Amino acid sequence: MEEKRKPIFEDVFELMGGAGCFQVGLYFLCCGIEVSVALSVVFYYFEYANPGWTCAPESNATGAMRYNFTAQGQHAWTGLENITAAFENETSLKDYCPADGSTRCENLKYASDFTSISTEWDFICNRRYLGRLTASLYFVGVLVGSCGSGYFSDSYGRRRTLLAMWVMLIVSQTISGFSPVWEMYLPVRILAGIMAGGCSTVAMILPMEYFGPRYRIITSNRIGWQIGGLLLALVGYLTRSWQYTAMANGLMMVPLVPLIAIFMPESARWSMQKGRIKEAKGWIKRIAKCNGKPQPDLTILDDIAEAERDKMRTTKNLTYLDLFRTKRYMLRTSALFLAWFDISLISYGIGADMEVLTGSMYLNTTIMSLCLLVLGWMTIPVANRIGRLKTYIIYKTGLISCMVVSMSLALVDEKQYAVYITAVVLFSYVWQSGVWALVFVFATEAFPTLLRTRASAVGNIASRVAGIVAPQIGLLTVYHASIPYIIYLTVGVVSTILVKLGIPETNNKPLMEDLPEKIKERDLESTGHRENERLDEQEEILNTTL
Numbered sequence: 001m002e003e004k005r006k007p008i009f010e011d012v013f014e015l016m017g018g019a020g021c022f023q024v025g026l027y028f029l030c031c032g033i034e035v036s037v038a039l040s041v042v043f044y045y046f047e048y049a050n051p052g053w054t055c056a057p058e059s060n061a062t063g064a065m066r067y068n069f070t071a072q073g074q075h076a077w078t079g080l081e082n083i084t085a086a087f088e089n090e091t092s093l094k095d096y097c098p099a100d101g102s103t104r105c106e107n108l109k110y111a112s113d114f115t116s117i118s119t120e121w122d123f124i125c126n127r128r129y130l131g132r133l134t135a136s137l138y139f140v141g142v143l144v145g146s147c148g149s150g151y152f153s154d155s156y157g158r159r160r161t162l163l164a165m166w167v168m169l170i171v172s173q174t175i176s177g178f179s180p181v182w183e184m185y186l187p188v189r190i191l192a193g194i195m196a197g198g199c200s201t202v203a204m205i206l207p208m209e210y211f212g213p214r215y216r217i218i219t220s221n222r223i224g225w226q227i228g229g230l231l232l233a234l235v236g237y238l239t240r241s242w243q244y245t246a247m248a249n250g251l252m253m254v255p256l257v258p259l260i261a262i263f264m265p266e267s268a269r270w271s272m273q274k275g276r277i278k279e280a281k282g283w284i285k286r287i288a289k290c291n292g293k294p295q296p297d298l299t300i301l302d303d304i305a306e307a308e309r310d311k312m313r314t315t316k317n318l319t320y321l322d323l324f325r326t327k328r329y330m331l332r333t334s335a336l337f338l339a340w341f342d343i344s345l346i347s348y349g350i351g352a353d354m355e356v357l358t359g360s361m362y363l364n365t366t367i368m369s370l371c372l373l374v375l376g377w378m379t380i381p382v383a384n385r386i387g388r389l390k391t392y393i394i395y396k397t398g399l400i401s402c403m404v405v406s407m408s409l410a411l412v413d414e415k416q417y418a419v420y421i422t423a424v425v426l427f428s429y430v431w432q433s434g435v436w437a438l439v440f441v442f443a444t445e446a447f448p449t450l451l452r453t454r455a456s457a458v459g460n461i462a463s464r465v466a467g468i469v470a471p472q473i474g475l476l477t478v479y480h481a482s483i484p485y486i487i488y489l490t491v492g493v494v495s496t497i498l499v500k501l502g503i504p505e506t507n508n509k510p511l512m513e514d515l516p517e518k519i520k521e522r523d524l525e526s527t528g529h530r531e532n533e534r535l536d537e538q539e540e541i542l543n544t545t546l
Contacts (some may be wrong), residue, residue: 007469011300012268016284018212019292026210030203031262032256033166035293038228039249040173040196044471045365048131048235049355050118052111057531065156108271112314118241121182132471134186137149139467141193142200149198153205157274159266162202169195174250177243201460205452206443209269210287214384214508221376221437229369237362272305280305321452323447333458335347335495335502336414336442340459342495343435344466345473346399346488350425350472353484358422371429372436379434387507388441389500395434396496400498402428403492407485414481442499 017023051421110119116131117123123131145165147341153161172192179185207219235248268287271280288296323333350368354361383391409417439459447455476483 012304013212014286015293015296015298015300016287017291017293018476019215019218019258020287020293022290023207023211023215023264025263025290027207027219029260030207030219031222031227032220032253032260032455033199033203034178034224035231036166036169036173036249036253037196037200037253038225039232040169040192041142041230041467042232042365043246043249044135045354045361046350047116047135047242047262048123049116049361050112050131051114052126053124054111057107060083062332076122096489111478112240114240117182117185119243129183129475132352132475134182134189135471136468137186138189138247139348139464140192141190142197142467143464145194145199145225145465146201147197148194148459149201150457151452151521152198153202154270156201157266158206158209158270159264162199162206163261163264165195165198165202165262170201170250170253170257172250174247177246177248177250188239197460197464201457204440206445209267210265215439218380219440221380223373223376226373226376229365233365233369236365243263249485264473270438272301274282275305277301277305286304302450303471318471321456323451331498331502332446334456335498336439336446336455336459337462338491338504339439339442339499340462342491343432343439344463344489345470346403346428347432347436348467349472349473349484349488350428353474353477356474356477358418364422364426367426368429369467370462371426375430376433376437382434383441384440384507387505388438388445389503389505392495392499395431395438396492399428399432399435400489400492400496403429403485403489407489409481410480410482410485416430441506442503445509446503507508 049262062462108122117134118128118131121127121130123129148162149165172188173194176185176188176192181187203224204219204222208216211219213232231252232245232249233396235252236245239245239248258277265286266282268280268283271277272281281301284298284301285295288294322329324330350357354364357364377393379395382394401425406428409424414421443459444452473484473487476487
């Protein structure tokens with residue numbers, strides 16, 4: 001006789017609907033929060049851009065180092081080259097630096113009315129690294145937020161964590177625009193990074209826990225990021241000021257706060273795991289009503305909740321190390337980490353060097369955001385039809401091909417083929433859109449419920465590590481313009497192989513619920529050991545009292 005299958009949370013989708021009005025509304029609420037995240041993260045595209053400068057050399061100067069900026073459009077410039085400048089009869093030099101690399105020069109003027117933190121605080125010559133350092137430290141903050149949000153959302157709930165971090169993100173982003181000195185701007189910007197990292201992680205998890213298995217990939221196409229990129233390009237173009245742009249990035253989101261605070265739900269799955277059965281039933285009834293379903297009989301929820309409580313009792317000591325507890329999960333987690341690191345390194349690396357691409361950086365940002373917004377939706381029907389892994393391989397092949405072409409053109413002559421390199425880089429966003437959607441799905445579908453938040457945090461950590469590294473890769477162009485593309489290509493090939501070996505196909509399958517036996521056994525031993533320690537403490541206290 002066939003053993004009766006235990007009920008799982010996916011069975012609830014039949015009662016409340018797997019992709020109805022409620023799920024669509026929740027998706028757009030989370031997209032509203034992700035617009036704030038995108039405005040904060042993508043801001044570094046313009047944050048330290050430098051339009052070039054002119055200044056009079058020191059009267060006693062005998063030599064200098066000049067940064068050779070070739071203007072491409074009103075506010076764009078190409079790569080950096082150190083060259084020795086002969087002064088002769090020049091009274092004003094373009095992109096001039098003294099021989100010792102300092103910023104000493106008379107009548108310093110920038111090439112346009114565009115302002116960034118580089119023009120605000122003269123990050124040129126030997127201070128040029130401070131702009132990229134600011135971007136990297138911002139991503140250190142994002143990394144901290146990504147790690148911490150997993151703990152807070154598991155302990156205090158998805159909704160509370162998400163709303164609290166979002167409000168703090170809006171406040172810190174607005175305040176950063178009022179910073180009179182870099183020493184104030186940097187810590188406020190890092191705080192914004194912490195809040196952005198937390199919001200990004202939780203806003204990815206919450207809607208996926210409400211969509212049915214067949215529709216979860218919809219939530220991976222996070223249009224809030226693309227809308228944020230478009231808004232940033234528009235605001236940046238209109239203001240031409242880093243201060244007004246930073247303030248607008250925060251203030252634009254204020255009208256959404258009461259709307260999202262009122263309608264944002266808590267995760268019913270999380271409520272059940274915490275023993276809040278009445279709360280979970282209330283959410284499921286509201287969802288069924290919103291989706292036009294009859295009021296469900298929720299007796300099945302009691303069985304699911306009991307199974308969840310048993311699972312929580314035996315897995316209270318789960319840590320990030322459990323993602324590496326078995327060989328299978330070690331490979332899977334490593335593949336997830338590198339997949340996120342790879343696509344983030346390429347995206348953030350291109351964004352960090354937005355100013356060196358031919359054409360207006362505002363237009364280029366708009367094109368890239370539109371590619372991600374429009375073409376990202378193509379991934380959904382393809383992945384649902386042929387599977388997640390096959391779709392990933394197809395998109396990664398296209399992306400790797402773009403990096404090969406860009407590298408080849410840069411090796412031949414970067415300046416001669418600058419327009420073609422820019423075109424290929426922008427075209428790579430056609431493939432990046434699909435890869436981004438799929439790595440989000442991998443983090444959610446390839447791991448069981450009790451490890452899912454930690455797996456998503458690992459993916460976010462990989463992305464943030466890439467964000468820290470990416471701004472510094474552009475500095476390697478002083479050795480050769482092709483080096484960034486060689487790095488992107490190498491990491492891309494390795495990550496594709498690892499994903500093929502380590503990530504299972506999850507198309508049309510329910511979210512994983514059960515942990516591997518080895519992890520369960522370890523947690524049972526830890527729980528028993530902790531209980532013995534508690535009993536020993538009580539016995540010692542009793543003996544002392546007597």
